[in-house]
Amino acid sequence: MLSINNIGVSFGGVRALNEVTFETPESGITALIGPNGAGKTTLFNAITGFVDPTDGNVSFDGENITGNVPENVFMHGISRTFQNLNIIPELTLRQNMYLGFIGKEKPSALKTITGMNRGYWKSAEERIDECMEFVNVTDYAEMTPDSIPYGVLKNFELARAILSKPKMLLLDEPAAGLNLTEKENLAEMVQKIYSKGVSILMVEHDMQFISSLAEYVVCLNFGEVIGKGTYQEVRENKEVLRAYLGDDD
């Protein structure tokens, strides 16, 4: 369970997050919603060690992970995707996948050079194949990102994020830019990942996508939590409606 307690983040004079508090359910899919600039990505960055909160703390499964560097957060079992694709353009998808593997397992370079790590790399290859197959990107494995459709690259990010068998997955706008069929496929994949025991926290704008997946919803506006509860509760929350639709009732 992820517990966000009183988190604040400032960028110079901009207060991007203020007193943000909520807990994700013990196991489940949680959606983080809110208008553009509400602070959703900043919260992901504060959880995963990409920005330092000025106040508050984050704990995961009872352990305080506040201010940990990204690598340590990852070691705790939290993996993420990025709103803007984070794929090295010069490398093939398969090579990009290896980078995800190396970060978690820290294979010894010496053992690799001396051929003592063959078993390790064989199991790494199998896991990479398995994850790429799971999100249907195997056909593109040996290509570089510039010649691969956007929807495939979004799926690829999901494959890389589950490579390390995380306990929790943070997805920043996984459905953005996808067509209807791609969104349906993605929803199915997210559901499958969840059914393997991975908790999910996702930032999304697509309400239909959210309603089909999320049991719990948290809404941010101007860096503050303005509503949390079930999808239905948050949908009917007056402050949430005002944030999305403006002041005229």
Ligand SMILES: Nc1ncnc2c1ncn2[C@@H]1O[C@H](COP(=O)(O)OP(=O)(O)OP(=O)(O)O)[C@@H](O)[C@H]1O
């Ligand atoms: N590195 C940064 N430096 C300065 N300001 C930042 C930085 N990152 C975010 N901000 C500001 O913090 C606020 C929240 O931004 P954030 O990207 O977290 O919003 P968001 O809810 O993810 O929006 P979107 O839906 O557009 O992705 C915005 O005002 C943004 O300009």
Ligand SMILES: [Mg+2]
């Ligand atoms: Mg964002």
